[in-house]
Amino acid sequence: MARAATTSDVFNAIAEPQRREILVLLRAGERPVTELAGELGMTQPQASKHLRVLREVGLVRDRKAGRQRLYGLDARGLRPVHEWTGGFERFWNESLGRLDAYVQDLKQTRRET
Amino acid sequence: MARAATTSDVFNAIAEPQRREILVLLRAGERPVTELAGELGMTQPQASKHLRVLREVGLVRDRKAGRQRLYGLDARGLRPVHEWTGGFERFWNESLGRLDAYVQDLKQTRRET
DNA sequence: AAATGGTATGCCTATATAGGCATGCGTCAA
DNA sequence: TTGACGCATGCCTATATAGGCATACCATTT
Structure with a gap:
């Protein structure tokens, strides 16, 4: 077996360094995917995937804002x-x-x- | 790529539920492998492997005590x-x-x- | 309606486990 | 010395990513 799925488990979700960095950035407020990707030096698809994991464990919430999608922190899960x-x-x-x-x-x- | 190696990263080490349980048990004091395996319902090899990971990230220390090897908590890494x-x-x-x-x-x- | 910006996904690959078993090793007892 | 006991490892398998790319989607702006 492999490790338990990252989704449905906050401990696994924050085991990824880049995901932790995303959470830290989000403390400053909501941000669109591209901006996060840029600041962390990762590709947009990468960022989207990490954000998806974070969303699935409830550490992040997303909100559509016109053409972009703003991601915001929901640290309760921490x-x-x-x-x-x-x-x-x-x-x-x-x-x-x-x-x-x-x-x-x-x-x-x-x-x- | 797969996830970063569990070793060398406490966040990854505690991402495993069973490893967290081991740490909790160790709060009560040192224990030999078999005892831990028994209380957690896992096989001895399984316990040894998890303990190895925990030892490599420094969350656990081991000490030989005659024929057995006692594992003790070193929570500083947490x-x-x-x-x-x-x-x-x-x-x-x-x-x-x-x-x-x-x-x-x-x-x-x-x-x- | 068509073009464009901003994201989410699908697909493929390499890698690191977690489990299950069998077995090698070191230590203590008879 | 020979056994038995307590652990650590090696080996093999199935699985879940994390990355890299290309591309499908959706809403907004001409």
Whole structure:
């Protein structure tokens, strides 16, 4: 099997560097495809494809504006990722030494069971 | 081209659901491969492979303990992900309405340039 | 209606997995 | 030393991209 489909999974969608860059650019406001492609140095089809993935996972919304299509950020989907990683915060805050001690302790406890 | 290699990129490493589950389990302390595989309902080779990826991106450390090899969490690599998503916090905190207004505004400004 | 600008898609290729299995290896116990 | 146990790997397959190109689509402007 290959990796899970990027669509339907925000974690996979943001695994692509260029897609992350697109999201960053969109923080400044809506933009048409061509402009995004230009700023990121990618072809228009490339940009459209990445935007499609982002749209399918809900990180981006599109709106027709005359002849162009403006893409806008909808970052709500990033919240779960932020919260998931946040669940590990105490682990990177503790010094590695204390972390080791902590782990050792748990290991002991578990082994004794 | 295929997606970038999972190794050398934390974002890709945690794009895999099972790898995320492994990390969660490791919050409780070090564990041998077999135990992880058992709790997650995957085969031992599968677990070893996922652990290898996690080790290569630095999210996990391994330590030989007699006949077994204990894997432990090293969440420091998750911090960048947490911070990156954190950069979008104000966007999911604002009501969608205000977000729209904000974006509209920026768009106007940009168009006028 | 015809021409043009702005996008979305289809098609083809190379590549990187994720799984399933069998098996090689190193370590500890008898 | 011989087994048994715990893991790591190698090999093979099916699948999902990411890129590059050409092109079909749609709305707007002459």
